[in-house]
Amino acid sequence: MNKPLLAALAALAIAGTGVAPAVAATDAPAGTTARAATDAPAGTKAPTLKAVNFAGTVALSNCSGSVVRFPKSLDTDPxxxxxxxxxxxxGFPEPGEVIVGQASSRSFGLLNSSGTRVGTLRASKVAYSTMTDTDVTIxxxxxxxxxxxxxxxxSALTLQDTHPVAGTAITVASGYWKRLYNCNIDGFVYRLKEGxxxxxxxxxxxxxxxxxxxxxxxxVIDQATGKVVAVNNTGNEDGERCTVNNPCEVDQNGVVTVRQGINYAExxxxxxxxxxxxxxLDLSASGCTLPKP
Structure with a gap:
């Protein structure tokens, strides 16, 4: 996992809490806009890219996050x-565990476009959290x-409600570090196993x-649409096979591939x-495929 910070996890007594050394060669400084990581092939028209910044991202005590809405959300919604x-x-949800409606008063530092903290938001509850099939807390x-x-x-960032596309130019916007990481979606992993x-x-x-x-x-923001297509969560740090902080890829035939230094999102x-x-939240709604408690 792109791990939360050491002190916060130590307090929670969770394993795997080290912080990787900062390698910022590909990061954009706070206040800059994202650019596509690669050029479009000759003869093709590149999509018009929007400036991606920190507006709507948040800093947690040990992680990053963002204020999000859905395509049908109203301004008056919580x-x-x-x-x-x-x-x-x-703490980490156990495999198979789904948490719904858990009380929380967690605070979040809200950032503006330049990465300056402009206010504090507070949770009323954990609407949904799991590390099964995906790795999300809402x-x-x-x-x-x-x-x-x-x-x-x-304004909140909008979650795209269609599957992302390989090759898409993206920005990973970290509210904790106030850094923008620019690259592309390389592809999709059938199963990603970590611990x-x-x-x-x-x-x-x-x-x-x-x-x-x-x-x-x-x-993880699509640079062409400005919409969120994924949430950053992990990377293989040491080249180990399927261990904590060293996820491995497993294909439909059970073949395992290890890609040291490569990072992932859900x-x-x-x-x-x-x-x-x-x-x-309505986990029984038509079309809802998130794991249920």
Whole structure:
């Protein structure tokens, strides 16, 4: 996992808490905009890329995250924050565990476009959290999207509700480190296995997204649409096979591939179908495929 910070995890007595050394050669400094990591092939028209910045991202005590909304969310709905399952303040969910409606008063530092912290948001509960099939925590906040925009001039990021596409130019925006990592979606992994956890249909980055500890939970933003297509969560640090902090790829035939130095994210397109009117979680909703308790 792109691990949370050492002190916070030590307090939670969770294994695998070291922070990888910062390698920032591919990072954009705070306040700069993202660019495509590669040029379009000759003869093709490259998509118009939007400037990606930090507006709407948040810093957690040990991770990164973002204020997110769904395509059908209303301004008057309670706002949501997206991060990783392994960033949950009460510890890593066990394999097969799904947490719904857990009380939380966690705080989040809200960033503006230049990466400056402009305010503090607070959770009212953990709407959903799991490390099974995916690696997500979704917090419901005590305030609405409209109130956040009116107070801070910041709008939520929208989750794309369709599967991401290989080759897409993306930015991993870390609210914790205030860094932008720019690369492309290299492809998709049938199963990504790390320690006791297994994730399905994960996003593999090209090597330019050299994410580090503390970037866990960062939104992965499509540079052409500005929408969130995944949530950053892990990378193979030491070349080990399927161990904590060293995930391995497993294909449909059970063949294992280890890619040292390559990092990954979990898709988020399946999340909107599981939330209904008022941003209310409904795991029985038509089209909802998230794991259930």
């Amino acid at each position: 706002a949501l924050v997206l991060s990783n399952g392994h960033c949950l303040e009460t 917090y419901q906040l005590t305030t609405t999207y409209a109130a956040i925009r009116n107070t801070y001039g910041i 006791d956890w297994t994730w399905k249909d994960s996003v593999r980055y090209t090597s330019a997204c050299n994410t580090i500890g503390g970037t866990s939970g960062s939104p 898709e988020t397109y399946q999340i909107p179908a599981c939330f209904t009117t008022g941003n209310r």
